[in-house]
Amino acid sequence: MRVLLVGAGGVGTAITRIAARRRFLEHMTVADHDRSRAESAVATLGERGDRFAALRLDASDPAAVRAALAEHRCDVLLNATDPRFVMPLFEAALAEGVHYLDMAMSLSRPHPSRPYEECGVKLGDEQFERSADWEAAGRLALVGMGVEPGLSDVFARYASDELFDEIDELGIRDGADLTVEGYDFAPSFSIWTTIEECLNPPVVYEEERGWFTTAPFSEPEVFDFPEGIGPVECVNVEHEEVLLVPRWLKARRVTFKYGLGDEFIGVLRTLHKLGLDRTAPVTVRSGLGEAEVSPRDVVAACLPDPAGLGERMRGKTCAGTWVKGSKDGRPREVYLYHVVDNQWSMREYGSQAVVWQTAINPVAALELVARGTWGGSGVLGPEAMPPRPFLDLLGEYGAPWGIREQ
């Protein structure tokens, strides 16, 4: 398989390190708008880097993306950029007739008048609208194939196929106990993106009601995460799984709750209250007279860059799917999960835990596509694929998953 990887940030770089150890990969072209990031990702592979090449590429330029796909004879475009570039890359792959895989779906827009009650444009809507075109082209667009969405959706399908006859609630729960040495407060991921994600209206699915939205941070609950992470306060957050799961699986209710913890939720609420989450500029004095700056950029500038914190991080991150329902006429409740210890991922791959946990899943998915175990055409979510081969492959990658009967 020949792959065009677009994006050589944290996740993109971890993808190269994981893929370099797998034989299914014939060639990977690593592209980034900043050529030095792409070159650095390839250079750090050392002697494992012989199947990789670096390229400068503007993800928002469809002609340049198509030319790169053609020049490097790629079978698939793997998108590891931020969600603003989903649609141009998705369209370029279709136009060029290659498969496509991403880890976040096309962006939502809130309902114009009832943002905390009704959905406007949903996550992925723009992609699913094009499904017939992908089917007609006989190509696969596998969307939301990171860890969450991604592995969490595979867990959902596995629960639906093998563990339950009926599902009452299927709730994705994501939590961690990561700390960063030397800092009172240092998010392990981009504060800019977290603000965006957490202040959008969260989406919930119910069988009778369909999809609807709530106010940010709704339905707080304390979830007890496994492998020593322990209890973390979780709240509803807008996330792809809620939009993906009901398209393929039957469940009375689907939610996504993010274990932000009460401290982080407090920080986000305060930033919103003070208007410091805004991207629209305010005028302030600067060294060179008055300047127009975005408050959210100033917040990000005050915090350490999470990409450089891996060596100082301690702890584990957990992604998983909590399912409540019945099997053989008896109530059942399980949590299917995947935990990564930051010290392990730093030692083994030089990648911090959150980034590494995201990156392993698209590589494993591509391996199954290369084997012909996963396939099909159209715009499909991870729950459209047979789950067992994927879950078995994770063990082979040295990243086993777990199950807790509750």
Place this chain on the structure above:
Amino acid sequence: MRVLLVGAGGVGTAITRIAARRRFLEHMTVADHDRSRAESAVATLGERGDRFAALRLDASDPAAVRAALAEHRCDVLLNATDPRFVMPLFEAALAEGVHYLDMAMSLSRPHPSRPYEECGVKLGDEQFERSADWEAAGRLALVGMGVEPGLSDVFARYASDELFDEIDELGIRDGADLTVEGYDFAPSFSIWTTIEECLNPPVVYEEERGWFTTAPFSEPEVFDFPEGIGPVECVNVEHEEVLLVPRWLKARRVTFKYGLGDEFIGVLRTLHKLGLDRTAPVTVRSGLGEAEVSPRDVVAACLPDPAGLGERMRGKTCAGTWVKGSKDGRPREVYLYHVVDNQWSMREYGSQAVVWQTAINPVAALELVARGTWGGSGVLGPEAMPPRPFLDLLGEYGAPWGIREQ
């Protein structure tokens, strides 16, 4: 009495409105670095403004201040600027041989190695060091003569003289229930100054230990404020009373707690945790390339200007002194207080409550100095003066005080 008022901001402007109604005032020169502010303060007095003149003046230029005192034949300099200008104005008044009155004292500097345990340079230290020179000149420097410090210190002296034989604790407690219509979060005073005040190490006095400091927001307690304000969460804050009271009065413990409320305390903690309280610049993108901006300035720029919020404010503000001790061998506990309703102060004076409550006290003090009821020489706090005449005069000004036996 002829007065040079330096500073025509919120408090300075309210001072002109209050003084214009009093006969003791022969003439007031209203000076500000921004001439239009001084002119506007005088112009809005209308026909009551005949004893007032406006002047442009740089408070940091001692020669200019002395020239203004001489030219307008002033008896006293009334300082209504921010605390950075205390020392130059205090020195200019001494050099020119006039009395001096301020509402905030010379600034503190934290202890270099144990900031949250020991005092460094204390509030007012620089002023008290010069007391002998003021005595030698036969002139009065009455320091800390606003509402807090100021009226709160008069209450302390009154309690000590007339209500108690022994005082265990003398605690200043300041709280409000002010809200600003149309805003989720809108401080009724400068967020920049509040950050400065609240994040400095708070100072406490104990008879055996002397003055010492604690961590910010220490010793939280809920205090029940009178006249319908109700319970508000209060914490230790660095304030002048703690430095003034023990110089003249005997009390086992002296504290100042500010009724910030848990919401406001949470906001300040979060700003500190994220480094958004810093004044040192960070580099961010701006409309014109990279800019160096102070995070604290950006926080202030995101919030409405409190000076313009008087019309939208509702509620009351309370300043007072809580005294615990004994009288005639029996335990006693009282709260001496002064409450201003914003709707009343806006209607009567066009000044918001917090600003008006500060401004009335230096005017009443000057009136007592003009009458010869208050006087003396050297650097003196309000507790060095007989309290009864002052408390009686407040009633005459239409701003009565109250007492609650607990």
